[in-house]
Amino acid sequence: MLSNIRNLFYLVDFPVKTKLALAVIGAFIVSLLEIFGVAATYPLILLVSGQSIESGPLATLAQLLGTTDRQRLIALTGIIVVSAFIGKSLFTIGFRWWQSGFVNKMELSARVNLLGLYLDSPYPDHKKRELSKIHTNLVTSMAQAYRMSIFGGLSLLTNLMTITLMLIIVFILSPQVAIIAVPIFGAVGYAIPALSKRQLEKISHQITKADQISWFSSMPALSAFREMRLFSVGDQFVEKYKRGVEMSAKAQRQQGLVNELPKNIMEIVFIVSIASLAVFMFSTRDQAEAIATMGVFSVAAVRLMPAINSAMASLNVVRSGTAGVLLLNREIEYFKGISRYSALPSSNTVFTGDVDVQGVSFQYDPAAEPVLKNISISIPANKTVAFVGSSGSGKSTLVDIILGMLPPTQGSVTCGGIPISADLKAWQQQLGVVPQSVYVLPGNLKENVAFGLPETDIDDAQVISALAHAELNELVDSLPNGITEDLGQDGGRLSGGQRQRLGIARALYRTPKLLVLDEATSALDNKTEHKITQTIEGLAGEMTIVMVAHRLSTIKKADIIYYMKNGEVVNQGSFEELSELNPEFKELVELGKL
Incomplete structure (x- = not known):
């Protein structure tokens, strides 16, 4: 567990060891x-009880x-x-x-860096991820870890130090009492966390799973509000959300x-120990010494009890965070083994000329059938x-490979004779x-055109x-x-054509040299599609344009059309x-006329 917790420092972008x-x-x-x-109360009680000063x-x-x-x-x-x-109270408040x-x-640093790592991960890996798990790792797992x-763990360390030093004081004042008290409190202090360990780890995983269920039922329903309403399935999403919330509440x-059991059990042990000690002390010691020892032991026990309870509570809290620690460690080990996009070198190469795809093959998994087979084309x-x-x-x-989002299994993509992988x-x-x-961002029109740029960096004239x-x-x-008008939730003020x-x-906005339109008009009506096709045709000659299309009406004026089948041109x-x-292709043309 300690190695797993130590591994969490990978996500923190400032030195941790010194502060630890x-x-x-x-x-x-x-x-x-x-x-x-506590120790100072012993002479005070001796003085009050009339013990000799000589x-x-x-x-x-x-x-x-x-x-x-x-x-x-x-x-x-x-x-x-x-x-x-x-002094102790003031220092403790400041230290805490x-x-x-x-x-x-x-935690703040880890949250930010983990999101950055997710956004920095390879595109094929990103496509395999579930958003609900990413959400759980960024929120629930972070809090747990x-x-x-x-x-x-730090609170547990403080309490263990206090308990250890307190027992040393008790041993110095009365070894006989310590010999009796230490085994009793030690056995109880060990037994309770040991018995609750497995249950707390199980509860931790239940809370994590409940969070995933709640997110997976609420966010899709809110994102696909129209479908949810039209299909009258709101109750089903609410029911799934309810299951997650109930699971979380139960856990x-x-x-x-x-977490409460240790405190109550320790209070019972404390009362029994005080009563037993009182019988022992007043039957074996003179009254003044018995009163002083009992007084110090009582003060120590009063201070010891919260420390023991807090130590066990802290241990329970640490164990309750087990699921988050394990989930984040799994992600950290993955990120340690990948090449990050931000780490790619760049010499700001200017790519000009034809784009050549040479002998490109691709398969997502070595055991799977190739998706692309030895494609060689020129753009x-x-x-x-x-x-x-x-x-x-x-x-x-194929378009993702041309964009550099997927690395080809075999072959290469060049522009003007320069491999795009040389400066991706x-x-x-x-x-x-x-x-x-x-995707329409929450915000105004110009922020959506500039997509992700800080407002101070947006060129209004270029927008x-x-x-x-x-x-x-x-x-x-x-x-x-x-251009500063807000576009509403998910671009609700835009029509389909305006969105495209x-x-x-x-x-x-970024003045591209290569413009790719991936099924950009397939969801539009014919009239809107025609207008956008005219817009695209108006850009012809100004830049290289690559189009992926099902509807052939959008590509009638394309200079070259590549017909693909089973991963081949x-x-x-x-x-x-x-x-x-x-x-x-001729059949598709005839169907399009219908």
């Missing part, structure tokens, strides 16, 4: 102050304080005891504040019970090229992509130019605040040439 050392030192100081206050610990105290007057000694000792407890800030800063396991109730600069074919023919995979970042900075479904090229001037004029034009404007040519060369 300070946390240990601070915990030791808290324990020392606690013990000093010998023993009181003689030493009188010499240190420079007086043999009992009343003065009582007053001075009382001030020392009170000062010790006040610092410790809490340290752990919170660790840092707030519960690490902060709980947290069990966790609360398990001339500033020409329009289209890929068509039935679903599963490999069109989108520079290559991708020269691309623009319009997907089939354009307006991109919108004009995408033929969205009419939309801008209709908005009261122009926004995607085109977003791609054009079987024919190529203009629209008219393919209609003559390929019977399947």
Whole structure:
């Protein structure tokens, strides 16, 4: 478990070891102050009970304080005891504040860095991930790992130091009492956490699973609100959400019970021990010494009980965070073994010329059938090229390889004779992509066109130019605040055609040399599709355009059309040439006329 917790520091972007050392030192100081206050009560009780000042610990105290007057000694000792407890309390408050800030800063850093790692991971791996698990790791697992396991572990360390030093004091004052008390409290302190360990780990996994169920039922319903309403399945999503919430509530109730049991059991042990000690002391010692020892033991026990309870509670908290620690460790081990996109070098290579795909094959898994098979094609600069074919023919995979999102299993992609893999970042900075479904960010129009750039870095003139090229001037004029108008939740104020034009404007804002449209018009009506096709045709010659299309009306004027089947390019040519060369393409053309 300690190695797993230590592994969590991988996600923290500031030095941790020094602050952990300070946390240990601070915990030791808290324990020392606690013990000093308890130890100081022993001479105070001896003084109050009338013990002789001429010998023993009181003689030493009188010499240190420079007086043999009992009343003065009582007053001075009382001030020392009170000062010790006040100092301990003030230091503990400040130390806990610092410790809490340290752990919170660790969690904040880890959350931010983990999201960065997810966004930095290879595209094929990202496609396999479930959003609900990413959400769980960023929220629930983080809280369990840092707030519960690490902060709980530091609290446990402080309490263990206090308990150890307290038992040492008891042993010094009365070895016989310590010999009896230590085994009793030790056995109980060991048995209770040992018995609850497995249950707490089980509860931890239940809470994590419950969070996934709740997220997986609530977010899809809210994201697909229209379908949810039209299909009248809201009750089903609510029912699934209810199951997750109920599971979480049940697990947290069990966790609360398990955390409360140690405190109540220890209180029973404490009362029984005090009663047994009282019988033992007053039957074997003189009254004054018995009263003093009982007094110190009572004070120690009063301070020891919260420490033991807190130690067991902290141990339970640490164990409750087990699931989060294990989940994050699994992710950390994965991220340690991958090549991160941000780590790729870039010399800002300027790619110009034709894009050549040479002998490219691709398969997602070594044991699986190839998705692409030995494809060699050319995409001339500033020409329009289209890929068509039935679903599963490999069109989108080939485009992802051209974009540099997927590395080919065999072969290469070059631009102007330079492999795009030589400077992948520079290559991708020269691309623009319009997907089939354009995601609309929460915010205004210009923020959506600039997509992800800070507002201070957005060029308004370039935004307006991109919108004009995408033929969205009419939309801008209709908005009261122009490009600063908020577009509503998920772009609710945009029509389907406007959403796709926004995607085109977003791609054009970065002045790409290669524009890729991946099924960008397949979900639109014929009239809107025709308008967007005209927009795309208006860009022809200004940049290289690559289109993936099912509907052939969008690619009639393409310079080259590649027809794909079963991961291979079987024919190529203009629209008219393919209609003559390929019977399947001709059939698609005839169906399109219908």
